[in-house]
Amino acid sequence: MNISDNNRKLFQSMSVLYVEDDKELALEVTDILSTLFKSVDTCSNGQDGLIQYTTQLYDIVITDINMPKMDGLSMSQEIRHINPNQHIIVISAYEDTAYFLKCLELGIDGFITKPFVLDTVLETFIKVSHSIEDKNELLALKKNLDKKDEDNISTVKNSTAFKSLLRTQETMSLILLNIDNFSNINSAYGEDYADSVLEEISKNLVTLNIKDIEIYKLESDEYALVNRKNLDTETAIETANFLVSFFNETEIESDEDIDLFVSFSIGINIGKGIALLNRARMAIKELREHTRGTYKVYDMKSNYMRKQQDNVYWVRKIQESIADDAIVAFFQPIVNNHTQKIEKYECLARIYDDGDYISPFHFMDAAKETRQISMITKSMIKQSCKMFSGTEYEFSLNITNDDLQMEYLEDYLLRNCERYSINPNRIVLELLEDISTLEKGSILKQLASLREKGFKLAIDDFGSESSNFSRLLEFDADYLKIDGAFIKNIVTDVKSQMITEGIVFIAHKLGIKVIAEFIHSQEVQDKMVALGIDYSQGYFHGAPSKELI
Structure with a gap:
């Protein structure tokens, strides 16, 4: 094909x-791309590609x-989460329909199959x-026409x-402002009112006339305040504190008879490129782990960021373990307190x-964050x-909640019961506390169906967070595991x-x-027997092991 x-x-x-990841093919294709495009950066796997993507802006990603x-x-x-x-x-x-459907779901712009046809x-x-x-021309046209919208100040x-x-x-x-609970304003008062709120916020920011600050309205409920002259973190903090105080005391005016004040979660970072924006957003995420309505300076050494870095490591490790079939099952004994014999094991x-x-x-x-729980559960x-x-x-x-949401369990x-000649009544499904059954009727239906097939149900970590007495109203449990904190x-x-x-009194009254x-x-084991607890589990009876005792 000739290129015009x-x-x-x-x-x-x-x-x-x-x-x-194919080195030989990567070299060949990179040579072709380099003759066509202004610049080409190459990575050998998705993790490195994602890291590289955060360092600068690209017109096209080919993967x-x-x-x-x-x-x-x-x-x-x-990448779509970022942009x-x-x-x-x-x-x-691959020419599997499932891959095409996934590409459609992600809104992929083009799909090329190997071997290549030039x-x-x-x-x-x-x-x-x-x-x-076309998209760039449309944006330029909108700018030239100076249409009135939330960005048109x-x-x-x-x-x-x-x-x-x-x-x-x-x-x-960069001082990145993200309006707290803006979706609630949208839901409660409608899009038109929410748009008027954004316009009023923009006017207020302009009126403040903060020295050396350039104001940008980003997508949805974000504003970027940029200072290219003063790169001092303390100056950015002073500005953030001023904005927090100002909007705490300033009512948002509108044609509607609504008394509204807004607050911001603010992320501060000094840097360049797309990494500047991503790190400010990470600062806001870290802030919202604990509070809202204030600011947070991006700190790559914070406990939150270390946890995120650990997560990146473990995402890779989980993927490798799943690919290599290297998720390892350990088994911890559970003792019947009446017979003092091992009757069950928990699989870990x-x-x-x-x-x-x-x-x-x-x-x-x-x-959980990468939705790989189900692969681990299947292996177990x-x-x-x-x-x-x-x-x-x-x-x-x-x-877990993810296992039930994906509706593959039964x-x-x-x-596997048929393959290994296991009677379903020998399998106990321990429902972790993250399962929100009260909100999901489909989950309750799955649990009822599993129980009809003979599988037993246990409420894990009873007494912690959402694993509480309301669970006893939702479905019929066979076992209740008391949270270790008690x-x-x-x-x-x-x-x-x-x-x-x-807990023991109520459970036994319900036949659990x-x-x-x-x-x-x-001493603890003797106390369990004295309290009438049916089964005990812990290192006193045996540590988790790859082999049965």
């Missing part, structure tokens, strides 16, 4: 991020699907490039102007890392059914004893058997 001069000129104005550490579709999804308007082209040898590749590049050009620039500023890679001070996931087996405490948050179901095939023990599996459990000091803490006695965790000494 206009298309060649268009290509030469655009920057590309290319992500491909393979199947890659180590993070696949192309997961990377594309994360919903990013143009993405997927290249893959004309098809060029057609895709031309189509996407013209789409970018003479001294408030829009998000396009802000992205252009970031593209210059100039170092600057571990990941092997640097010579040690790591508990879910370290990687569960990362698994398969390994546990295989381990207990040919035995008479009951065994319990931890089930079918997957039944298939057990660890029960020998000396009278309150723990009284609460535990109450009680399991106590964290049994760490003979």
Whole structure:
């Protein structure tokens, strides 16, 4: 295919991020891309690609699907969280309908299959490039027409102007304002009123006339205040404090008879490029872990950021473990307090890392954030059914909100029961406290159906957060596991004893058997027997192990 001069000129104005794990193919394609586009950056996996994406702005992202550490579709999804308007082209040898559907769901701009047909590749590049050009022309037209919208205040620039500023890679001070609970204003009073609130906020920011500050209205409920002359953090903090005080005392005026005050969560960062914006947003996320209506300076050494960095590590480790079938099942015995014999085991996931087996405490948050919980649960179901095939023990599996939301459990459990000759009544599903059954009728239906098939249900961590007495009204449980907070000091803490006695009394009245965790000494075990608790679990009876006792 011949490339017209206009298309060649268009290509030469655009920057590309290319992500491909096949080194030989990456070199070949990079050579082609470099002759077409203004600049091309290359990465060998989705994780590195996502990190590179945060360092600057790209017109087009081109990615393979199947890659180590993070696949192309997961990377594309994360990129879309950062920039919903990013143009993405997927290249893959896969022709599975599921991949096409996922690409459609993500709004992928182009899909190229391997092996390449050059004309098809060029057609895709031309189509996407013209789409970018059309969008830019439309934005320019809107700006020239000076239409009245929330961005149309003479001294408030829009998000396009802000992205252009970031593209210059100039170092600057950013004060990012995010309106607290703006969605509530939208829901309660409607979009027209919410738009008038944004316009009034813009007018107030302009009226303040803060020295050296440029104001940009970003998407939705964000404002960027940029200082390119003074890069001092203390100056940014002073400005943030002033804004907090001002809006705390300033009523938002409108034609509606509504008394409204707004507050902001504010992120502060000094830097350049897209990383400047992303880090300010991270500061706001960290702030909102604890409070709102104030500011937070981005600090890469904070506990929150260290946790995020740990999560990145564990996301990669989980993906590697799943790919290598290296999620390891451990089993902890549960003793019948009446017979003093082991009757059950709890199945616990571990990941092997640097010579040690790591508990879910370290990687569960990362698994939840990246929706990989179900892959871990499936691995545990398969390994546990295989381990207990040919035995008479009951065994319990931890089930999360994500597992039930994805609605795969019943079918997957039944298939493994059939494969390993396991009667469903030997499997106990421990419902973790993150399951919001009161809000999800579909989850209650699943639990009822699982119980009809013979699976038993246990309420885990009873007494903590949402795992409380309301659960006893929602569904019929077979077991109730008392949260360890009530057990660890029960020998000396009278309150723990009284609460535990109450739980045991109510559970037994309802025909529910009680399991106590964290049994760490003979004294605690004797107390469990005295309180009439049916089963005990803890290191006193046995640590989690890859083998059954």
